[in-house]
Structure formats: structure tokens, C-alpha cells
Amino acid sequence: MLTGSLYVCFLDIDECADGSHQCTGNQLCSNRQGSYICQCPPGYRLNSLRQCQDVNxxxxxxxxxxxxxxxxENTEGSYRCNCKKGFKHKADGLACEDVDECTEVDGIxxxxxxxVWGSYQCTCQPGFTIARDNRTCTDIDECSEYRGRGRLCIGICVNTPGTFKCSCPDGYQLASDGHTCKDIxxxxxxxxxxxxxxxxxxxxGGYKCNAIECPDSYTRDTEHKNRCKKAPVFCRDDDETCRRQPLSYSYNFLPLVSNLTLPPTGQVDLFTMRGPLWSYTTVQFDLELESARAPLGVEAAKREFFHLKRTSYNQAVISLGSEERFELLPHPPYFPDLGSFSPFPTHEAASAGSLSLMTRRSRARVWKEGIFTVEDETRSASRPKAIALKES
Structure with missing residues (x-):
């Protein structure tokens, strides 16, 4: 009995290699045992027409x-990741990292x-503001900015880069606060x-030199330049005229600003008169208006505009205004409101004009017998050639 085996050998044909495949376009041929398949390369896929189409x-x-x-960004068969503005690719070329524009771009x-993340921000130093390009800084003119909203300087405002400074007109100096001006x-x-x-x-803002001429029988006091003292001081007992003359004249010149505003009390103290402090002496004060001058269109001063009040023993104060007048007229026509209370002169004549005041007081004199007598004594604060109160 004979036995045996039958073997049939099949040799695979590589259609991809011999070109007998039917892959088209950019399709890739992949050989299989006894067959082959057509595949799309990475980034592509077959569509309904069995063609390779780019994948987005x-x-x-x-x-x-x-x-x-x-x-x-889609590309043929692939894609790219483009970094947004303010970012750059890392060394691996894949991920993005923030760009520090402040250190990498000079003068940005x-x-x-x-x-900041993905960007940067420009800021300005104090006194400057950012321009429309968000990069450039422009100076703030504080003098113009606050012109209608108050005053940075009581004097003159001067704009400087990034700030401002105050200056004063002639006759004034800048105060320690750097904003207000004070008179020199x-x-x-x-x-x-x-x-x-x-x-x-x-x-x-200035000064004036006023000459004082002493009346007859009076000489300049070497210790007080504004005073004329009687010469001789002593009088005969029977010389009534000599005894009634004041021992001295004091000349007080008071500068008054234009458009003076009175405080709520209605009075502004001008000067103080003092008599001797001896316990056996009593001084009585009286105020008379001798003369007043005012320019055309300005009301001249009147006696009722001034007030005399005793403040302490043998002492009295002369004030501008009176309680009775200013209860009726809080703002007299010749003293308009000063508004912002500028310290600088307007070079307009003060409404009080130029005036002379005369004060009267009584003087007690001690006789040898110890008897006290009181004599009226008129002390004129001015003579025809001297003005006791004058506007600046």
C-alpha cells in the first residue's frame, strides 16, 4: 500500500511592488498576503469617492x-500652531510662552x-498722562487744568515738566507752603x-516813605521816629495853653487794601491807643474825624465807619466799622466783597480815602497838695501837613 501527501504552494504577488495595484493619487499601497490595500497618508482620509482628502x-x-x-492654521496634510501676539515658541517649537516686551524691546x-501676560502696559511718572498711542507720556499743564476749578497758586502759576511751581510778583515772597505769597x-x-x-x-507789595513835620514847640523823639514830643515838657502853673497841650504826638500810617472785606463781627481793628498805667490816672478816649479824601466815584469815609472801644485799663482800640452800621448793612457799598481774598493790591484807591483822626482824652495831674484834678486834653493824630490814616 502506497501513501503520500500533496502540497500546493502559492507564491504571493506584491501588487504594490510590481505596480499592478489600483491605488490612485497620493494613496499609499500596502501589500497584504494575496492582496493589497490602498491607504491615505497621515493628515488625509478617504472620502466617499475613495479619494484621499485633507483632514482639517x-x-x-x-x-x-x-x-x-x-x-x-491648517496645512495640506497637517497643521501649525502659530503663537498669538505677545507670545513666542519655546525651544521645542511647540508650546508658546509669554514675551517680556519690557526687556526685549528697547524704548517700547x-x-x-x-x-503682563501676552502684552505690556506703559505708565507715566507723576505729572504726566499717557497719550493716545498708549506709549508716549505728555506733560500735564496743572496751571491750565485747575484754572477754572480753584487756584493752585495764590500768586503766579508756572508749569514745568511733570509738575508746576508758584512764584510771586515783586514785593512778595513765597511762603513755606510753596503755594501762597506773603508780603515782604x-x-x-x-x-x-x-x-x-x-x-x-x-x-x-511795596512800601511808602511818609515825611513827618513836627508842630511848633515840638521836636522829633529820638527813640520813636513817628513821635513828636513837647519841648519844653514842663509848663508854668499859670500857662493854661501850655498845660492843655499834649506831651507828644504819635503819627500812625495804616495801609489799607482795596475792596476790604469785613469779618462777621463787622469790625477790623486798626490800632491801639494806650495811656499811662498809673493807678491814680484815668484816661478817657474820644474819636473825631477831622478830614477825609476820596477819589471821584468812591464814597469818602465818615465818622460812623469807625468804632472806638475800651479794651482794658487806659487802653482803647480804633476799629473800622461799627456794630450798628454793619447790622443794617452787612456789605456797605464802599466795601465790596473781596471774593477770593487776593493778597495783591489792585492799585485802586481804598474807599476810605485819606483821612485824619483826632482823639481826645482826659489826663489826671497830681498837685503838690495831693489833690487830683482832671483836665481835658485834645491830642490830634494829625496836623494839616500830616495824615494819620492813609490808604496803601
Whole structure:
């Protein structure tokens, strides 16, 4: 009995290699045992026509194939992640990282640069504001900015880069606060008045030299330049005229600003008169208006505009205004409201004009027998050639 086996051998034909496949276009032929398949390369897929069509990866994966710092760009068979503005690719070329524009770009900001995620921010130094380009800083003109909303300077406002400074007109100096101006008292140290009989009177922003001429029988007091003292001091007992003459004349020159505003009390103290403090002496004060001058269109001063009040023993104060008058007229026509209370003169004549005041007081004299008598004594604060109160 004979036995045996029959073997049939099949030799695979590689259609991909011999070109007998039917893959078209950019399809890839993949050989299989006894057959082959046509595949699309990466980034492509077969469509209904059995053709390879590009896959739009940017629309796949719910649009999250790239990070939120990049923008997806589809390419033929692939895609690219382009970094957004303010970001750059890391060394691996895949992920994006923030660009520090402040250190990488010279002069990107005019003043100060602040790096933020994906961008930067320019800021300005105090006294400057950012321009429309968000990079350049422009100076703030504080003098113009606040012109209609108050005053930065009581004097003169000067704009400077990034800030401002205050200056003062002639005759004034800047106060310690750097904003207000205070008057320079030219008479405080060495008097600028060179005349032998001249007295320096400080005014707002300047000074005036007023000459004092003593009346007959009076000489200048060497200790008080504004005073004339009687010469001789002693009188005969039977010389009534001599006894009734004042021992001295004091000349007070008061500068008054234009458009003076009175406080709520209705009075402004002008000067103080003092008599002797001896216990056996009683002084009585009286105020008379001798004369007043005023320019055309300005009301001249009247006696009722001034007030005399005793403040302490043998002492009285002369004030501008009176309680009775200013209860009826809070703002008299010749004293308009000063408004912003500027310290600088307006060079308008003060409405009080030029006036002379005369005060009367009684003087007690001690006789040898110890008997006290009281005599009326008229002391004139001015003579025809001297003005006791004058506007600045």
C-alpha cells in the first residue's frame, strides 16, 4: 500500500511592488498576503469617492488642538500652531510662552513699562498722562487744568515738566507752603527811606516813605521816629495853653487794601491807643474825624465807619466799622466783597480815602497838695501837613 501527501504552494504577488495595484493619487499601497490595500497618508482620509482628502485638524478636537496662547492654521496634510501676539515658541517649537516686551524691546515705553501676560502696559511718572498711542507720556499743564476749578497758586502759576511751581510778583515772597505769597516787609530791617523826617510804611507789595513835620514847640523823639514830643515838657502853673497841650504826638500810617472785606463781627481793628498805667490816672478816649479824601466815584469815609472801644485799663482800640452800621448793612457799598481774598493790591484807591483822626482824652495831674484834678486834653493824630490814616 502506497501513501503520500500533496502540497500546493502559492507564491504571493506584491501588487504594490510590481505596480499592478489600483491605488490612485497620493494613496499609499500596502501589500497584504494575496492582496493589497490602498491607504491615505497621515493628515488625509478617504472620502466617499475613495479619494484621499485633507483632514482639517483645526476643526477637530473641538478646536483645542492648539493651546489658548496659539492660533491653529491648517496645512495640506497637517497643521501649525502659530503663537498669538505677545507670545513666542519655546525651544521645542511647540508650546508658546509669554514675551517680556519690557526687556526685549528697547524704548517700547516712554517712561515706565509693566509686563503682563501676552502684552505690556506703559505708565507715566507723576505729572504726566499717557497719550493716545498708549506709549508716549505728555506733560500735564496743572496751571491750565485747575484754572477754572480753584487756584493752585495764590500768586503766579508756572508749569514745568511733570509738575508746576508758584512764584510771586515783586514785593512778595513765597511762603513755606510753596503755594501762597506773603508780603515782604521792606521796613522790617533797614529802612529804605533816607529822609531825616521820613517814616517807612510797609504796604502790600511795596512800601511808602511818609515825611513827618513836627508842630511848633515840638521836636522829633529820638527813640520813636513817628513821635513828636513837647519841648519844653514842663509848663508854668499859670500857662493854661501850655498845660492843655499834649506831651507828644504819635503819627500812625495804616495801609489799607482795596475792596476790604469785613469779618462777621463787622469790625477790623486798626490800632491801639494806650495811656499811662498809673493807678491814680484815668484816661478817657474820644474819636473825631477831622478830614477825609476820596477819589471821584468812591464814597469818602465818615465818622460812623469807625468804632472806638475800651479794651482794658487806659487802653482803647480804633476799629473800622461799627456794630450798628454793619447790622443794617452787612456789605456797605464802599466795601465790596473781596471774593477770593487776593493778597495783591489792585492799585485802586481804598474807599476810605485819606483821612485824619483826632482823639481826645482826659489826663489826671497830681498837685503838690495831693489833690487830683482832671483836665481835658485834645491830642490830634494829625496836623494839616500830616495824615494819620492813609490808604496803601
Amino acid at each position: 485638524e483645526c476643526e477637530s478636537y473641538f478646536g483645542n488642538i492648539c493651546s489658548n496662547t496659539a492660533v491653529c 515705553c516712554h517712561h515706565n513699562c509693566i509686563n 516787609d521792606e521796613c522790617e530791617t533797614e529802612s529804605p527811606c533816607r529822609g531825616e523826617n521820613e517814616v517807612c510804611v510797609n504796604t502790600r
